[in-house]
Each structure stands twice: as C-alpha cells, then as structure tokens.
Amino acid sequence: MTTARTGTPWLGLDPAHPFGLQTLPYGSFTTPDTPRPRTGVAIGDHVLDLTGATAALLPEHAALFTAGTLDALLAAGPATWDRVRAAITDWFLDERHRADIEPLLVPADTATTRLPFTVADYTDFYASEHHAANLGRMFRPDGPALTPNWKHLPIGYHGRAGTVVVSGTSVVRPSGQRRTPDGEIVFGPATRLDIEAELGFVVGTPSALGRPVPLADAGRHLFGVCLLNDWSARDIQAWEYVPLGPFLGKSFATSVSPWIVPLAALAHARVAPPPRSPRPLPYLDDTGTEPWGFAIDLEITLNGHRLSRPPFAAMYWTAAQQLAHLTVNGASLRTGDLIASGTVSGPERATGGSLIELADNGNRPLTLPDGTTRVFLEDGDEVVITGSAPGPDGTRVGLGEVRGRILPAG
Structure with a gap:
C-alpha cells in the first residue's frame, strides 16, 4: 500500500472535517x-x-x-x-x-x-462477544451465555442482497408469522422491530471457487468499509429461526451508508483484537499477523436523541477471520460481496448496538427527551448511525451516516 502525500489542499478544508484528504470515500x-x-x-x-x-x-x-x-x-x-x-x-x-x-x-x-455498488452476496456475522452474551443471557438464563461453537468460529448467515438499500431509504415495517406469549400463531406487522449497528466490509477482487482465502490475503480482497443497519423483526425472528436461523425477520431491509471508506484511510485506526481463548484453529489463528481490529467509534441516535456509542475495537472476530471462514469450504468471493460485522456492542449497557440490549428485552424502557418511551421502534421513528476513526496527525476519518425512517406496514 502506497503512502499518500500530505499537505494543505487548495480547497481550503477545515483540518477537522471528517471528509478531508485523510478519508476520500x-x-x-x-x-x-x-x-x-x-x-x-x-x-x-x-x-x-x-x-x-x-x-x-x-x-x-x-x-x-x-x-x-x-x-x-x-x-x-x-x-x-x-x-x-x-x-x-x-x-x-x-x-x-x-x-x-x-x-x-x-x-x-x-x-x-x-447505492454505491452492486451487492453480489450478503453475509452477516455475529462477531461481538458482548452482544452474543447479552442475548444469550436473555434467551438462555439457565444456561451458558455463549453457544458451544461461538469462540471456535465466526457464526454467520447468508442474507438477501436484493434488499440492501442506501441510507435515507424508508423502511416499511415487515409483516409475518409470530407466536404470541400465550402460544397462538398469528400473522401481522412486526411488534418488536429493532436495529443492529454494524460495519459492512466490501469485497473488491473476487476469489476462485474451491480456493480458500487465507488470513494473509484479506487485504487483497477487501476494498473498504461502510456503516450498516441490519433491521431486525425480533418477534418474527424468534418464531422462525429454529433450526436454520434468521430468514424473514432480517431479509426485508438492510441499510448501508452511501460512502465507502477505503481501508487505506483506516491505517491509523488498526488495533489488535481482544485476546482469544481458546486459541482458534490454524486457519483462523491471527497471532502475529497484521491486526484487523479497528478503533472505530459508532453512535446511534433515535429521533435525534443519542442512545448509544458502541466501540468496534471490542469485536472478537475480525473481517479477515470472517473472510477466511466464509471461504474455507471453497466458497468463492464475488466483487461486491458485502460482509457485515454483526451487531457492535460494548461491555456497558450504554454501548449496546441494538434496542433489545439497550432496553433489556423490554424490561427497562428507554425514555426520550419528549417524555415518550421505547422498547422497540414505532412507526415514524428515525434511526441514524454515524461513525469515525482516528486518522493521521490527529485528524478523524469520517464514515458518514446510515439513516432510515420506519413506515407503517403496507
């Protein structure tokens, strides 16, 4: 990777501007x-x-x-x-x-x-230990917070590329089957509509079918990052996901920011990922390799009110490991593949990346400045996720925003 020139642009940019020469998305x-x-x-x-x-x-x-x-x-x-x-x-x-x-x-x-590129395939991972443990404690209170496989491989599912939309696109509340608390199976608009604050990694160069992509080659394939909101209908998801995982509760919309920040702009944001125990299998063991953690700070607002500041640096599994795992069976990469990080959550409640965490599965409603409360999204709500990372000479690299407003079910 070449080193970019530095200096003062003739455009007269404020050095603090997040879309300065250090970014160029x-x-x-x-x-x-x-x-x-x-x-x-x-x-x-x-x-x-x-x-x-x-x-x-x-x-x-x-x-x-x-x-x-x-x-x-x-x-x-x-x-x-x-x-x-x-x-x-x-x-x-x-x-x-x-x-x-x-x-x-x-x-x-x-x-x-x-939408800045044609989305080829879309894979969403589950890479935050904090997020996975939070949900595990909610749904398996009498068992381990993490499933037995969680620390051995990056868990993921294949989403629907055709419903990835650019920031600013309204999201229609999905309808589907769900089971009521008394066990009745009903159909109708989702009642537990949620967000998931994530990063999306965009694949540039493809790989050959049958040839896994090793950790050391991730930089040859990954072009850059965007902000991503994986909208989630928790009630539809809860009824459908056993035994094959998310389907209609996720596939109705995924929003991405319009500006793709090249990985070259994030050179000063690279950090080591958290310690892993047990040590991953060799194809996932990144000990001694280039670090693929990033000190990217996200912020979530709901109707203009800040809800959370999730830290991406806390993510357990990296994009390089996700790419290695996705291809280890011989699956090929295509130009335009979108690899979502999974919900970004930190160790404290104020750093959760989803409403189900921030409102403790509805047990601790969030109070907004206008006096209203939320446990999940209501029609008319607007969610904005922003992000930034350290750049050279004290600058900040901006990731822009991903924005979406909820419309009533059709």
Missing part, C-alpha cells in the same frame, strides 16, 4: 441537472465528479468510472486502488490541477446519493 450520486449516475469522492462539503475528473486527468483509469458505480473500481484490485487514491490526493494538493478540478466539484447538499 467513494460513492455514486446524481444531481437535479444531471440525473445520470456518476461516481464521486466526498471531499469536505463537496463531491468530486470522479467520472469527469478521471476522463480529463486519469484517462488510463477513466473506464472504471463511466458506469457511475464503484463496481469496476472494486474489481480492479489493490494496485489500482492505490494509484487512484494517490492521484485524487495529488489533484487537491497541487494548485496546477485546480482549474480542471474546481468545475467538477458539486455541493454535497445538492447531490442525491445512490
């Missing part, structure tokens, strides 16, 4: 005067039209951006990712490029963001 956008999708890079309060900029200044890579999505860039691989990022950095540091770049800057508040 990629996305797809349209504007009222140009409804055709374009690929963009968020820089300060602007979006650089990367489709136009590469045509003028980086013609050898311009074909990667003509479709207006990140698909071709993701597939191009690490060497190209580094060259493109270095070129964009140079455009903002070298005054000679100002005349070409300035007309291609779009005010961010006039841009409409789109």
